[in-house]
Amino acid sequence: MHVPDGFINAPVSAATAVVAAGAMAVSLRGARRELGSERAAPLAGLVAAFIFAVQMLNFPVAGGTSGHLLGGALAAILVGPYTGVLCVSVVLLMQAILFADGGLTALGVNITCMAIVTTVVAYALFRGLVKVLPRARLSVIAASFVAALVSVPASAVAFTLIYAIGGTSDVSIGKVATAMVGVHILIGLGEAVITALTVGAVLSVRPDLVYGAHGLEQKLKLRVNGELVDAPDAEPAPDPAAATRSRRPIWIVGLVTSLLLAGFVSFYASADPDGLERVATDHGIAEQAEEHGAADSPLADYGVKDVEDARISGGLAGVIGVGLTVVAGTGVFWVVRRRRSDEMSDTAPPANTHSDTDV
Template identity: 80%
Template structure:
């Protein structure tokens, strides 16, 4: 759903840029409360994983493909504020290095793919968690539904943005019908990827899943025939040996991201994604402008001057994962460090 330059006029692109900048500023502040010694390194990995999986377009209908947006996955794993930053980092890397998503449309893409998907997904997720029985299966089910709904929500958001600033004379009703219809199908793939990933992390380290925090049930004791809350046990220091699985999860996730981007991506569907297909069918694509980074050495997810398509795409994917994990981890550690320096000595005591 990466919007290229030319689809949306300059005034609306500028407004969405302001909205995106404001949301990122709010998210930087909110992420200070979400990030800790566990989620700070995990957040950079989540950004890299989203980058890798977005390279894996899957077929959804005749001549159309879809890919992960990632807002729901990021919000559930590391928190909604940090999730907005994760997807924003991915979109920034894609726009600057790979000429994917216009630079003048960066505000549109962040608003649509980072803000809308994350906010909608996490709102639905929290609502479902409150009414479903507490447990890992409920978290996975809530992740599936929230991811499913976040994709057509993003399609609706794009349609509204296009209604305000579209540069071609195409009926909004036709755009809305086509966008929502195909993105409901794409949402099923998004939901499956999100649920599988969240379920896999919960199975290994449920304490690393932000959306699963606070779900442990309070123990009850029967005293004089009445049930009362059991007193909370004193926290027990976790030995270093017990913390090593955290490192293993990070390494496993990074290796999986590198394999997906460097090898599996070669077998991804070559069909245009939902927005590209709708733009072609409705005549919107005629307004697309050449990307400012079209001459980038990594443009179109290939390494310039490498003739072998498999090697070129694989190298580009590996480079993208590496750059994204470094950039993301740097941002999140800086936010985490800022949080630490903001804590007063009395609060530490």
Template identity: 80%
Template sequence: MHVPDGFIDAPTSAATGLVAAGALAVSLRGARRELDERTAPLAGLVAAFIFAVQMLNFPVAAGTSGHLLGGALAAILVGPWTGVLCVSVVLLMQGILFADGGLTALGVNITDMAIVTTVVSYTVFRVLVRLLPRGRRSITAASFLAALVSVPAAAVVFTLIYAVGGTTDVSIGKVATAMIGVHVLIGIGEAVITALTVGAVVAVRPDLVHGARGLRQRLKLRVGGELVDAPAAQPVPVAARSRRTLWITGLVTSLVLAGFVSFYASASPDGLEKVAVDQGIAHTARKHASSDSPLAGYGVKDVADARLSGGLAGVIGVGGTVVAGSAVFWAVRRRRTADAEPSQAG
């Protein structure tokens, strides 16, 4: 759903840029409360994993494909504020290095793909977690439904943005019908990927999943015919080696997905691209400012072999995203520590 330059007029693009900038500023503050020494490294990995999985377009209908948006996955794993930053880092890397998503449309893309998906999915997730029985299966089920809802929600918001600042006279009703219809199908793929990933992490390290905090229930004992809370057990420290193992496993998985599996992804246009062609919007797209980038189009310039070119680009993208994301989250975590020291001293 990466919006290219030219689909949305300049005033609307500028307005969404202000919205995105404000949301990122708020998210930076919110992420300070979410990130700690355990989860800050995971956040950079989540950004890299989203980048990798976004390269894996999957078929959803005749001549149409979809890919992960990632807002739900990021919000549930590392928190909604940090989730907004994760997806935004991915969009920045894609726009600047790979000419994917217009630079003048960056505000539109962050608003739609990072903010809307994260806010909608996490709201749905929290409501479902309160309603469902406490347990790992409930976390996985809530992840599935939250991700499922987030994708058509993003399609609705894009349609609203296009209604305000679209550069063609296409019927908004037709755009809405086409966008929502195809993105409901894409949402199913998003939901499956999100649920499988969240379920896998919850199974091995539930303490690192933001959405699973407080999952453990207090043990009940029957005393004198009444149920009372058992004394709380002392927390068992988890070795740093376990976190490193999870991080390394996630990074290797991301590299394999982007560097090898991506070659077998669907070559069909994604939902927005297909709708744009069918509805007569595609011709308004302008040449990307980074179209001459050595990595434009997810390939390495001057590397003739398509498999090698795409694989190298994917590996570079994952590496660049994990470095950029980790730097951002390390800085946020460091700022939190610096803010805490004066208050402790006082």
């Protein structure tokens, strides 16, 4: 659903860039709380790299159309909504600058539709569902499925509204809306399956790493005078092993999985146009697309320049993309968390240097 240059006029593109910049500034502050510790930065960087890899795996939906993961719901549930916005934004920046995927002037539109709208809608719906569903892992997975499903057509609606204001071609907005929402509901089903399976996989091995599952433990019940009541919260016993439990194994597994998906599985992805491309072609919008400013990039169109073999070229581009995204994402989140630590140090009261020998 990457919007190319030329679909949206300059004033509206600039306005969405301001919206995107403002949302990212807010997300930077919110992410400092969500990350918790500097050790969470590599995990957030991994989530960005995983989204990059899975976005290369277009899956067929209907009528010669394909779809791919947007990732807002997945990122929000795994690492939190503020960090999730940043994760998807990092992916979109890497794709636009290095791979000529999504216009440079349309970057604000893409971040607004694919990072902000999907994350906000998905996480709001997810939190509402987990509050009314039983406290269980299955409920988290079910809520993830529904949230991801709804987030994709919500993104399509956002694009349609932006196009209604700043579209560069004279096309019936009603037709665009119907086509966009219709095909993205189907794509949303694929998004929902990928999101639910990924969240379920992480829950099965490290539920403590799923941000959206925090605080959902089943409370102990006691029978008092014939009635079941919640047991009072007990002070947790010190567990040095749990406190130092390494995230390295799951990080390694996640990175290897991302590299395999981008480097090998992506070769078998559907070559059909995605939902936005199909709608743009069918309704004459595609004629307004402009040449990408990074069209001469050595990684443009997810291939390595001068490598003739398509399988090797695409695989190398995918591996490079995953590597660069995990490095860039981890760096961004490390800086964000580091600034939080510095602020807390600056505001902390000075240590008491008074000793028993002072008079």
